[in-house]
Amino acid sequence: MDFLRPASWEEALAAKAEHPTAVPIAGGTDVMVEINFDHRRPDALLDLNRIGELREWEVGEETVRLGACVPYTRIIESLRAELPGLALAAHTVGSPQIRNRGSVGGNLGAASPAGDSHPALLAAGAEVEAVSVRGTRMIPVEEFYTGVKRNCLEPDELIRAVHIKKADGPQQFSKVGTRNAMVIAVCAFGIALHPGTRTVRTGIGSAAPTPIRATAAEEFLNSALAEAGLWDSGQIIPPAVARQFAELVSGAANPIDDVRGSAAYRRHALGVMARRTLGWAWEEYRGNERSARCA
Amino acid sequence: MRLTFTVNGRKQQADDVWEGESLLYVLRERMGLPGSKNACEQGECGSCTVRLDGVPVCACLVAAGQAQDREVVTVEGLADFARQRDHGGCAAEGHGISLDDAKRWRSKPGENAQLSPIQRAFIDAGAVQCGFCTPGLLVAADELLERNSSPSDEDIREALSGNLCRCTGYEKILDAVRLAAARSEEAV
Ligand SMILES: Cc1cc2nc3c(=O)[nH]c(=O)nc-3n(C[C@H](O)[C@H](O)[C@H](O)COP(=O)(O)OP(=O)(O)OC[C@H]3O[C@@H](n4cnc5c(N)ncnc54)[C@H](O)[C@@H]3O)c2cc1C
Ligand code: FES
Ligand code: FES
Numbered sequence: 001m002d003f004l005r006p007a008s009w010e011e012a013l014a015a016k017a018e019h020p021t022a023v024p025i026a027g028g029t030d031v032m033v034e035i036n037f038d039h040r041r042p043d044a045l046l047d048l049n050r051i052g053e054l055r056e057w058e059v060g061e062e063t064v065r066l067g068a069c070v071p072y073t074r075i076i077e078s079l080r081a082e083l084p085g086l087a088l089a090a091h092t093v094g095s096p097q098i099r100n101r102g103s104v105g106g107n108l109g110a111a112s113p114a115g116d117s118h119p120a121l122l123a124a125g126a127e128v129e130a131v132s133v134r135g136t137r138m139i140p141v142e143e144f145y146t147g148v149k150r151n152c153l154e155p156d157e158l159i160r161a162v163h164i165k166k167a168d169g170p171q172q173f174s175k176v177g178t179r180n181a182m183v184i185a186v187c188a189f190g191i192a193l194h195p196g197t198r199t200v201r202t203g204i205g206s207a208a209p210t211p212i213r214a215t216a217a218e219e220f221l222n223s224a225l226a227e228a229g230l231w232d233s234g235q236i237i238p239p240a241v242a243r244q245f246a247e248l249v250s251g252a253a254n255p256i257d258d259v260r261g262s263a264a265y266r267r268h269a270l271g272v273m274a275r276r277t278l279g280w281a282w283e284e285y286r287g288n289e290r291s292a293r294c295a
Numbered sequence: 296m297r298l299t300f301t302v303n304g305r306k307q308q309a310d311d312v313w314e315g316e317s318l319l320y321v322l323r324e325r326m327g328l329p330g331s332k333n334a335c336e337q338g339e340c341g342s343c344t345v346r347l348d349g350v351p352v353c354a355c356l357v358a359a360g361q362a363q364d365r366e367v368v369t370v371e372g373l374a375d376f377a378r379q380r381d382h383g384g385c386a387a388e389g390h391g392i393s394l395d396d397a398k399r400w401r402s403k404p405g406e407n408a409q410l411s412p413i414q415r416a417f418i419d420a421g422a423v424q425c426g427f428c429t430p431g432l433l434v435a436a437d438e439l440l441e442r443n444s445s446p447s448d449e450d451i452r453e454a455l456s457g458n459l460c461r462c463t464g465y466e467k468i469l470d471a472v473r474l475a476a477a478r479s480e481e482a483v
Contacts, residue, residue, distance in 0.1 A: 001313070001314035001315050002314060003296055003314040003358070003360040005360060005363070025358055025361070027356075028356045028357055028358055028361065029338055029353075029356050031358075032317060032338075032355065032356040032357070032358060033336075033337045033338065033356065035315045035317075035358075036317060036336040036337065036355060037336070037337070041315070042315075044314075045314060045315070045358060045360070047358065047360055047361055049361050094338065094457065095338075095341065095456050095457025095458075096351060096435070096453070096454060096456065096457050097338065097341060097344055097351055097352050097353045097435075097457040098338055098353070098356075098457065100350045100351060100352055101350075101352050101353075101356065101357070180456070181453075181456035181457065182339060182456065182457065
């Protein structure tokens with residue numbers, strides 16, 4: 001096995017072009033488990049830890065450009081205001097030790113349907129900056145996942161950063177597991193209100209071969225909120241609307257039975273999470289509206 | 296491959312390291328430092344917790360090559376590390392613990408100088424049973440108290456949520472961290 005240790009981003013791209021089968025390693029929290037258990041024996045590891053800019057982020061006008069290797073701990077500490085959904089999701093990842101190493105770039109690289117960043121990225125709206133010596137592609141995150149633990153990266157490509165829309169309204173994330181720490185999601189749900197465009201976006205984790213948006217549920221809710229003028233009035237969402245939204249989220253899932261839970265339970269839990277997170281996010285929106293009006 | 300890095304304040308070198316090897320394996324099998332425990336090799340139990348450039352990590356999930364030129368503190372160096380920190384920590388050459396001293400390290404009851412405050416507190420609170428989880432917990436708890444000298448119970452639970460213990464039921468471990476925090480407040 002080779003251990004490639006590029007000192008700069010350019011060197012990393014050159015190394016990946018020259019050794020397309022080299023496995024990038026960032027926090028190692030997925031890669032090292034596979035190596036320790038002999039599930040994977042790559043020809044080469046490509047260490048990304050030496051490349052400083054991958055651990056940095058830039059807060060722009062509309063998006064945050066989050067370096068691929070920024071550990072979850074940094075996101076929780078420093079980006080809670082800009083990326084509340086992702087920060088909530090990050091806080092549920094593994095344990096402090098895992099959050100100190102694990103990264104969104106690694107979560108995308110692994111592309112597990114159970115990855116906790118995915119629902120938050122889908123709900124907020126995000127693009128993956130995939131780079132090779134041939135150039136840069138900006139890939140909408142919903143097109144990034146192509147199958148169970150598969151993504152659309154080419155063999156010579158690396159993730160440089162993720163461009164995530166800054167929150168323009170409340171965001172929530174919810175995850176079902178057997179305990180609070182160190183738990184892979186039975187299923188997970190993210191929601192983001194976008195008052196600017198008067199839309200709601202969602203993300204479902206661990207309940208289909210890939211992370212997905214519940215598009216039918218989003219469309220239903222967008223028109224229900226618009227028809228009743230709720231974005232302006234700031235009134236509560238009628239229970240029947242919330243119920244229908246929850247049912248459509250459940251229906252969007254395509255879960256399986258496995259050791260963590262049955263498909264039926266996953267569908268049920270998703271509906272519950274959808275209704276609750278919508279309630280929390282809408283309450284926060286109404287609170288913001290009220291205080292804006294009083295000011 | 297050859298690996299050079301700092302372990303417990305001293306430069307160390309390991310040769311013929313396999314590229315897929317973990318930092319934990321290097322510490323235990325090549326440096327002869329068995330303090331960091333190997334239990335799950337999948338990040339679940341925290342018994343291999345060390346500081347990597349100050350950050351608590353599972354040594355079983357760090358590729359050895361990722362530790363090149365970096366600083367690692369293991370439980371064997373914790374007492375020295377805490378002493379440096381408390382005394383303004385001039386990290387000049389000659390400080391730190393040699394591998395031989397680290398290998399010979401024993402906790403001697405009554406000899407406070409050999410123990411960090413968190414180690415002392417674990418003993419005094421009876422937080423050690425079989426002791427397998429203890430090294431990882433000590434490293435994690437010491438880092439918590441470095442960041443937050445009077446943690447709430449919730450802070451302690453969160454900071455130690457990556458460390459499993461099969462024996463104690465955790466209550467005595469929480470007591471030990473509270474005790475170390477209370478003693479450090481008294482000392483100020
Ligand atoms: C004990 C434990 C608990 C965990 N709990 C959770 C959890 O609760 N939720 C969750 O979502 N995950 C969890 N994980 C999985 C893991 O921590 C996450 O997927 C994490 O985001 C991986 O990031 P990393 O930087 O460690 O990735 P690595 O292990 O370094 O890499 C993961 C994959 O991504 C590829 N990759 C990494 N960076 C890049 C890049 N820049 N460009 C292209 N490819 C890249 C690698 O080649 C590899 O295939 C857990 C893991 C462990 C060991
Ligand atoms: S051995 Fe590293 S976490 Fe269990
Ligand atoms: S004391 Fe035995 S595992 Fe904790």
